[in-house]
Amino acid sequence: MIAIIEIKDLRVSFHAYFGEVQAVRGVNLKLGDGDTLAIVGESGCGKSVTALSIMRIHNMDATEFKSGEILFDGTDLLKISEKEMQNIRGNRIGMIFQDPMTALNPSMTVGNQIAEVLLRHGRSAGGKRLSPKDARERATELLRRVKIPSPERRASQFPHEFSGGMLQRAVIAMAMACSPEVLIADEPTTALDVTVQAQILDLLKEMQREKRASLIIITHDLGVVANIAKSAAVMYGGLVVEAGTIGDIFYRSSHPYTRGLLDSISRESGRKNEPLKSIEGTPPDLVNPPAGCPFTDRCEYAMRVCKDRLPPESALSETHLCRCWMLDPECPLKIERGKL
Amino acid sequence: MKKYILQRLGIAVVTIFAVITLTFFLMHMIPGTPFTRENTNMDADVLAALKSNYGLDKPLWEQYIIYIANILRGNFGTSITYSNRSVADIIKTAFPVSADLGLRALFIGVSLGIALGIGAALHHNKGWDRFSSVIAVIGISVPSFIIGTLLQAAFGLWLSSWVKNVFHTSFQLFPISRWESFRYTILPSLALGIGSVAIITRLMRSSMLDVIGQDYIKTAKSKGISNAAILWKHEARNALIPVVTVVGRMVGSICTGSFVIESLFAVPGLGKYYVNSVTARDYTLTMGLTIFYSMFVVASTLAVDILYCVIDPRVRYTEVGK
Numbered sequence: 001m002i003a004i005i006e007i008k009d010l011r012v013s014f015h016a017y018f019g020e021v022q023a024v025r026g027v028n029l030k031l032g033d034g035d036t037l038a039i040v041g042e043s044g045c046g047k048s049v050t051a052l053s054i055m056r057i058h059n060m061d062a063t064e065f066k067s068g069e070i071l072f073d074g075t076d077l078l079k080i081s082e083k084e085m086q087n088i089r090g091n092r093i094g095m096i097f098q099d100p101m102t103a104l105n106p107s108m109t110v111g112n113q114i115a116e117v118l119l120r121h122g123r124s125a126g127g128k129r130l131s132p133k134d135a136r137e138r139a140t141e142l143l144r145r146v147k148i149p150s151p152e153r154r155a156s157q158f159p160h161e162f163s164g165g166m167l168q169r170a171v172i173a174m175a176m177a178c179s180p181e182v183l184i185a186d187e188p189t190t191a192l193d194v195t196v197q198a199q200i201l202d203l204l205k206e207m208q209r210e211k212r213a214s215l216i217i218i219t220h221d222l223g224v225v226a227n228i229a230k231s232a233a234v235m236y237g238g239l240v241v242e243a244g245t246i247g248d249i250f251y252r253s254s255h256p257y258t259r260g261l262l263d264s265i266s267r268e269s270g271r272k273n274e275p276l277k278s279i280e281g282t283p284p285d286l287v288n289p290p291a292g293c294p295f296t297d298r299c300e301y302a303m304r305v306c307k308d309r310l311p312p313e314s315a316l317s318e319t320h321l322c323r324c325w326m327l328d329p330e331c332p333l334k335i336e337r338g339k340l
Numbered sequence: 341m342k343k344y345i346l347q348r349l350g351i352a353v354v355t356i357f358a359v360i361t362l363t364f365f366l367m368h369m370i371p372g373t374p375f376t377r378e379n380t381n382m383d384a385d386v387l388a389a390l391k392s393n394y395g396l397d398k399p400l401w402e403q404y405i406i407y408i409a410n411i412l413r414g415n416f417g418t419s420i421t422y423s424n425r426s427v428a429d430i431i432k433t434a435f436p437v438s439a440d441l442g443l444r445a446l447f448i449g450v451s452l453g454i455a456l457g458i459g460a461a462l463h464h465n466k467g468w469d470r471f472s473s474v475i476a477v478i479g480i481s482v483p484s485f486i487i488g489t490l491l492q493a494a495f496g497l498w499l500s501s502w503v504k505n506v507f508h509t510s511f512q513l514f515p516i517s518r519w520e521s522f523r524y525t526i527l528p529s530l531a532l533g534i535g536s537v538a539i540i541t542r543l544m545r546s547s548m549l550d551v552i553g554q555d556y557i558k559t560a561k562s563k564g565i566s567n568a569a570i571l572w573k574h575e576a577r578n579a580l581i582p583v584v585t586v587v588g589r590m591v592g593s594i595c596t597g598s599f600v601i602e603s604l605f606a607v608p609g610l611g612k613y614y615v616n617s618v619t620a621r622d623y624t625l626t627m628g629l630t631i632f633y634s635m636f637v638v639a640s641t642l643a644v645d646i647l648y649c650v651i652d653p654r655v656r657y658t659e660v661g662k
């Protein structure tokens with residue numbers, strides 16, 4: 001697998017008045033060229049921070065990249081200058097945010113906001129910069145492409161005149177305007193009506209196929225993962241605790257947290273009457289993160305070693321990685337892959 | 341939009357009428373007459389003659405009706421204390437000076453306030469931010485006459501005595517009184533404007549900080565556009581929306597004259613007339629200035645609301661929809 005994005009040992013902290021928030025504490029991730037990678041995990045586990053790090057669009061004053069590399073097509077994005085980063089943003093990597101209602105500038109027309117990214121990076125067939133008129137025309141075309149009715153009229157409207165679903169279509173058009181190689185979608189359907197969620201996912205898939213982009217999608221929804229992704233990474237407490245193909249995660253999951261996540265969604269009809277399981281407890285505090293496995297307090301298999309030392313990443317197969325002491329050869333609690 | 345403006349104009353007329361009525365009766369409730377101050381033991385006959393001359397011997401409601409009728413004909417009457425001058429004439433000569441001073445002060449307030457506010461927000465909690473909040477606290481809490489006096493002391497006393505010692509000339513770069521050329525306008529405008537610098541700085545700062553934290557700024561960054569484009573097209577533009585309202589509210593009061601600054605710097609503006617007219621019970625002048633003042637405030641408020649529609653599309657569309 002050729003990786004278009006490879007994150008190695010990423011550590012990101014925020015300096016807040018109450019201390020250092022260690023939001024990401026050593027994340028390794030790989031996005032294969034043309035693949036779709038889903039990042040899942042409950043609120044506050046560092047999914048957005050990881051994604052924003054690829055784009056480097058945190059508030060830079062308070063953010064510290066403590067270590068790690070983010071290799072994009074061989075270049076370490078954490079090393080290049082801000083200017084070089086600007087040439088990549090919106091051009092080679094696009095981003096879609098969670099809430100379309102707040103993701104667009106309220107005092108600028110939707111058409112102009114799409115045209116803005118085209119004016120910045122877009123080139124005409126002759127390789128020249130686009131004229132404002134051409135950019136506007138292309139923006140309208142893009143709105144048509146994402147199936148917004150009467151795109152000419154819509155292009156000159158402001159965000160508040162759109163519905164949430166329509167806005168997310170426009171945001172997708174904007175992120176895709178320059179045919180980026182990588183698209184990052186941070187919970188693109190969470191803020192939307194259930195009825196439009198599927199449409200937006202379909203549109204995303206369609207656009208991804210058409211532009212041959214690789215996709216990182218962040219979500220809470222394992223249904224979305226199964227629907228769209230080829231591989232998935234499960235995050236917990238600022239770490240990736242398990243990563244693998246969809247098959248690895250859904251059928252051969254080896255981390256108690258992943259199992260817990262899977263148990264908390266409804267399953268096949270036969271077990272319909274069983275109450276849904278939830279994982280007791282709350283995620284760890286990231287200002288004083290535990291020395292050991294962050295899941296220890298909530299894990300029914302927790303051992304003494306879990307509390308004291310962080311488990312290493314064990315490779316279960318070429319694609320499947322998991323951070324759990326139970327996978328250690330010396331662990332007395334022998335578990336079979338996928339069966340806890 | 342047209343309907344909205346007409347509606348607003350209607351409200352404006354009612355407001356001004358209410359102001360006229362209230363001021364008229366309140367003015368006449370203040371004890372004393374326009375003539376009591378000069379001579380306390382004035383001859384009763386003379387007083388009666390004076391009163392009838394100005395129509396002040398008639399019952400109050402009759403005076404009121406006569407006054408309203410005059411106003412509707414565009415006649416604001418003549419001043420009682422400045423006996424040979426009409427109210428319109430006083431406004432015509434003094435208002436441009438006040439407005440000039442006010443606009444200069446407002447210009448200082450807006451330009452400095454916006455610049456300081458943006459700088460403070462961009463350097464949140466750092467030196468620049470601290471500096472501008474000190475300016476803001478001074479500007480808000482220290483009254484303008486103290487600032488004016490300090491400026492006069494600094495430029496009129498200390499600087500000019502230093503200039504005298506070093507260059508042996510009594511030339512004043514920034515004169516501290518009268519209103520003659522550009523040099524004369526600097527200090528009074530600064531003294532009058534510093535309060536609005538403070539208000540606008542604080543407002544712009546918090547408004548910018550609010551905007552900078554918004555999701556759409558992340559979106560703008562994710563497009564790869566330059567920091568300057570983000571600052572002007574996305575941040576400052578949206579942050580200005582609440583500032584416009586406040587500036588609009590300031591126009592009315594700052595341009596109609598500041599008694600304190602005008603008397604401190606001997607600026608021949610409206611403020612002096614206004615205050616004097618009240619203490620002297622110069623009914624016609626007070627009334628005339630009040631009406632002028634309220635019309636001006638109402639008009640500038642209306643102008644701001646229209647401007648607001650232009651810069652904030654959300655307002656524009658909801659109004660049209662109605």
Ligand SMILES: Nc1ncnc2c1ncn2[C@@H]1O[C@H](COP(=O)(O)OP(=O)(O)OP(=O)(O)O)[C@@H](O)[C@H]1O
Binds near residue numbers: 043045048049
């Ligand atoms: N700018 C910031 N300053 C301080 N702490 C931050 C900042 N941004 C994020 N954090 C903290 O970092 C941690 C990870 O946040 P992140 O936004 O990545 O979570 P998430 O996994 O995306 O959660 P959600 O599902 O709610 O979006 C959280 O504890 C959050 O409070």
Ligand SMILES: [Mg+2]
Binds near residue numbers: 047048049186
């Ligand atoms: Mg998030």
